[in-house]
Amino acid sequence: MIGFYQFSNQVKIVAGKDSINDLAKEMALLGARNILIISDQNLQNLGYVKKIKSVVATNTKLRVNAVYVNVKRGSSKQTIEEAYTLFRDNSCDSIVACGGGSVINTAECLKLMLATKTKNLEQVYGVNSAVKLEEVPFGAIPTTVGGGCDIAQIANILDETGKSSHEIISEVMQPDVCILDPTFVMSLPEERLLLGGMEMLFDSAAIYLDKSYNPISNNYALYCIRNIVKMMNKYRQTGKFDEEVCLMLQESGVLAGMAVTNISGGIAHAITNSICDCTTAYHNLVLALVFPKCLAYSKDREGARYTKLLQYSVSHERFRSIDSSNYADAFIELVEETVSIILEKYNLPKNLRELGVTDEMLEQIASITCSDSSLISSGRWYTTTDVCNILKECMGDEQCQK
Amino acid sequence: MSKIVDNSVKFIVGERALENLPYEIRLAGCSKPMLVCDDMSYRLGLKKSVLKAFNGSGMDIEFIDQKVGDVATCDDVERIIKEYNSSSCDCMILLGKKSVVSVGKASKIMIKDGSFVVAQYDGKALSDLSVKEVPLFIITAYFGCGIECSNKVRIYSKDQKTIYEFDSIYAQTDAVVIDERMTDIMPPKSIASYGLFALAMAVDGYIKSDERIYTKPYSMTSIEILSKNLMKGILHNADKNARKELLTAVVVAGCGYFLIEKQLLAVVSDVISDRYKVNHANIMAILFRHYIKMTKFNKDMLGELLPSFVSVEEYAQIGDEHAAEAVLHKINSLYEQVGEYVDYNKSLKDFHIDKSDFPTIAEEVIASVDAKDRTDEYSYSFIINLLEEAY
Numbered sequence: 132m133i134g135f136y137q138f139s140n141q142v143k144i145v146a147g148k149d150s151i152n153d154l155a156k157e158m159a160l161l162g163a164r165n166i167l168i169i170s171d172q173n174l175q176n177l178g179y180v181k182k183i184k185s186v187v188a189t190n191t192k193l194r195v196n197a198v199y200v201n202v203k204r205g206s207s208k209q210t211i212e213e214a215y216t217l218f219r220d221n222s223c224d225s226i227v228a229c230g231g232g233s234v235i236n237t238a239e240c241l242k243l244m245l246a247t248k249t250k251n252l253e254q255v256y257g258v259n260s261a262v263k264l265e266e267v268p269f270g271a272i273p274t275t276v277g278g279g280c281d282i283a284q285i286a287n288i289l290d291e292t293g294k295s296s297h298e299i300i301s302e303v304m305q306p307d308v309c310i311l312d313p314t315f316v317m318s319l320p321e322e323r324l325l326l327g328g329m330e331m332l333f334d335s336a337a338i339y340l341d342k343s344y345n346p347i348s349n350n351y352a353l354y355c356i357r358n359i360v361k362m363m364n365k366y367r368q369t370g371k372f373d374e375e376v377c378l379m380l381q382e383s384g385v386l387a388g389m390a391v392t393n394i395s396g397g398i399a400h401a402i403t404n405s406i407c408d409c410t411t412a413y414h415n416l417v418l419a420l421v422f423p424k425c426l427a428y429s430k431d432r433e434g435a436r437y438t439k440l441l442q443y444s445v446s447h448e449r450f451r452s453i454d455s456s457n458y459a460d461a462f463i464e465l466v467e468e469t470v471s472i473i474l475e476k477y478n479l480p481k482n483l484r485e486l487g488v489t490d491e492m493l494e495q496i497a498s499i500t501c502s503d504s505s506l507i508s509s510g511r512w513y514t515t516t517d518v519c520n521i522l523k524e525c526m527g528d529e530q531c532q533k
Numbered sequence: 534m535s536k537i538v539d540n541s542v543k544f545i546v547g548e549r550a551l552e553n554l555p556y557e558i559r560l561a562g563c564s565k566p567m568l569v570c571d572d573m574s575y576r577l578g579l580k581k582s583v584l585k586a587f588n589g590s591g592m593d594i595e596f597i598d599q600k601v602g603d604v605a606t607c608d609d610v611e612r613i614i615k616e617y618n619s620s621s622c623d624c625m626i627l628l629g630k631k632s633v634v635s636v637g638k639a640s641k642i643m644i645k646d647g648s649f650v651v652a653q654y655d656g657k658a659l660s661d662l663s664v665k666e667v668p669l670f671i672i673t674a675y676f677g678c679g680i681e682c683s684n685k686v687r688i689y690s691k692d693q694k695t696i697y698e699f700d701s702i703y704a705q706t707d708a709v710v711i712d713e714r715m716t717d718i719m720p721p722k723s724i725a726s727y728g729l730f731a732l733a734m735a736v737d738g739y740i741k742s743d744e745r746i747y748t749k750p751y752s753m754t755s756i757e758i759l760s761k762n763l764m765k766g767i768l769h770n771a772d773k774n775a776r777k778e779l780l781t782a783v784v785v786a787g788c789g790y791f792l793i794e795k796q797l798l799a800v801v802s803d804v805i806s807d808r809y810k811v812n813h814a815n816i817m818a819i820l821f822r823h824y825i826k827m828t829k830f831n832k833d834m835l836g837e838l839l840p841s842f843v844s845v846e847e848y849a850q851i852g853d854e855h856a857a858e859a860v861l862h863k864i865n866s867l868y869e870q871v872g873e874y875v876d877y878n879k880s881l882k883d884f885h886i887d888k889s890d891f892p893t894i895a896e897e898v899i900a901s902v903d904a905k906d907r908t909d910e911y912s913y914s915f916i917i918n919l920l921e922e923a924y
Contacts, residue, residue: 135550139543144747147535262562350750382746438845447853
């Protein structure tokens with residue numbers, strides 16, 4: 132097959148314990164002088180903003196000109212516009228974002244507007260090839276773990292109603308440098324860390340299953356799975372998320388991010404995005420509920436590719452003990468088992484109904500799913516009936532399943 | 534201490550990849566590219582293909598330099614800098630051999646710093662301040678050279694007695710274009726050598742340390758491609774897809790290998806190729822076969838590469854305790870298979886390397902690396918043994 136594909140990762144990674152101390156040097160290297168810090172109220176209360184300010188102060192070339200901590204869960208147009216005004220009013224020239232997906236999405240969109248000299252955010256909605264006209268140095272310090280949103284070229288922005296989101300995809304919006312310091316995630320509850328690890332695993336599997344041919348992305352996805360398995364083994368040995376395990380988790384997120392940036396997330400992500408639009412559930416929890424059912428539903432047409440995923444998910448010896456005719460089923464079982472252990476242990480919702488999704492919402496979710504870019508660009512065709520069928524399986528309702 | 538990985542290169546691979554280049558140049562905010570190529574690219578019609586790809590794109594090549602020879606010299610760099618500045622170009626496209634890539638990267642660093650004379654330059658970027666940014670695009674030709682994504686390049690004085698080493702993050706490539714049309718003239722002998730060179734970079738780049746987490750997937754990609762396409766490319770020379778895949782394997786393996794600290798294998802190959810004016814890739818391919826048997830590596834890490842080398846069926850047949858052994862066997866059998874069909878140079882003797890030079894080569898290798906960066910392998914006896922085995 133002579134196809135066409137691209138692979139890129141424009142983000143410099145600085146990883147390790149106390150790597151936050153490298154922030155000032157990295158920002159100065161990028162030409163930053165007057166910084167806007169973007170974060171949220173909670174992280175400010177935890178002292179993270181103060182920590183960043185003290186690190187920035189170690190370099191005489193740098194100044195923090197403004198701090199914006201009004202990012203709420205789910206970045207919105209209004210939030211980005213407020214940050215934009217603050218940036219301009221305080222003569223800032225660079226951004227440091229410290230937070231989870233919402234904070235980093237806000238900063239990414241702000242960078243996109245500034246770098247392309249766009250005043251109206253709506254002009255950059257969707258996939259865009261806006262040309263960078265201005266350098267806006269941008270450093271990201273992720274405080275959550277997940278599927279690599281920290282370095283991806285995609286941001287989801289809620290509209291004015293707060294009920295549906297707009298996707299923005301652009302190379303220009305990526306951070307220039309990403310600081311992976313485990314101390315910034317160690318305060319997360321254990322279940323958030325485990326769900327984050329699971330999200331990366333499912334992201335990687337979904338990327339590998341994507342129909343488009345991109346061998347580099349595929350190998351990043353497979354290596355991410357291998358790294359998460361190693362991380363889980365370390366976690367089992369120590370029984371805790373110490374610095375080493377947290378760093379492995381953060382690094383796996385970057386690997387998944389490198390892969391996902393160049394390929395789409397497929398059906399499970401499309402459904403997850405749509406459910407998150409309609410509920411207040413966490414992305415990684417929804418994905419944990421949806422992913423195993425998507426795997427089972429798509430087994431007939433994609434099952435052969437589950438073999439490679441199984442190969443990287445279990446030990447060599449365990450793989451050898453599985454009959455070759457059962458590879459696909461074994462992979463589905465492994466995923467179901469992993470999800471169920473975590474949900475059980477932390478008493479989390481076991482199905483979409485427990486999460487607050489009602490039967491009345493299913494059609495709307497299915498309809499949004501079919502127009503989600505993760506699905507459209509995956510090269511696989513799913514109808515609203517397919518999606519409804521998968522959703523019914525996820526409701527945990529015996530009657531619906533029949 | 535923090536691990537730092539900065540690899541912002543974009544790979545543009547496959548059908549009509551060349552035609553995407555003007556778009557990428559625009560995306561970087563540029564419109565006046567300078568094309569640097571070698572004479573062979575002109576004679577083989579590769580330059581013509583590039584110009585054709587720009588037809589109708591609304592962008593013209595502002596200036597073309599096709600004077601770079603087999604060796605990257607200071608004169609080349611100084612000439613390119615002058616031409617770039619006087620033509621008011623805003624980015625550079627490189628097309629050709631390793632010498633073209635080296636000259637382009639060195640010029641990029643020096644233009645950034647506003648420098649003009651290589652001999653007065655210490656090879657590191659002067660500061661983080663930029664006089665002029667030079668977005669760099671590489672069209673891989675023939676079979677690539679492995680340093681497309683590297684930050685380390687070597688420039689030679691006219692008499693080739695002095696080598697200026699450049700090592701700077703500012704040498705980074707913005708995008709690499711991999712298009713099968715650029716590999717049309719590759720004979721099986723070259724495919725064999727470059728395929729084995731890619732294998733050497735990919736395996737050596739993977740097994741050394743866990744620190745390379747972000748670049749290991751490049752090694753996996755390269756090995757997977759080589760396992761499927763190396764023999765295909767040699768036996769079915771007309772198979773354009775196999776050639777494109779093999780070209781990708783070289784570039785991607787090099788990206789993983791040269792982004793991190795230089796390994797012994799690369800240093801020894803450099804010293805020999807400088808001394809005897811022979812191709813670095815060929816020497817490294819020869820050395821690797823022996824080196825992998827002699828070096829101390831982490832067995833588990835080598836075993837991790839097994840899925841990239843074999844089919845799922847084969848993988849299921851091999852026990853975990855034999856995984857590393859199976860990888861070694863696969864490497865050896867790739868060399869055997871290639872050797873069965875192609876009469877490529879298989880030993881240092883074939884390159885007329887003089888055995889009596891081995892002590893000097895070993896000393897030069899050790900001296901070329903700072904004492905603090907030398908691993909246990911940088912011992913006189915290890916290097917001599919390696920050279921003798923490869924002889």
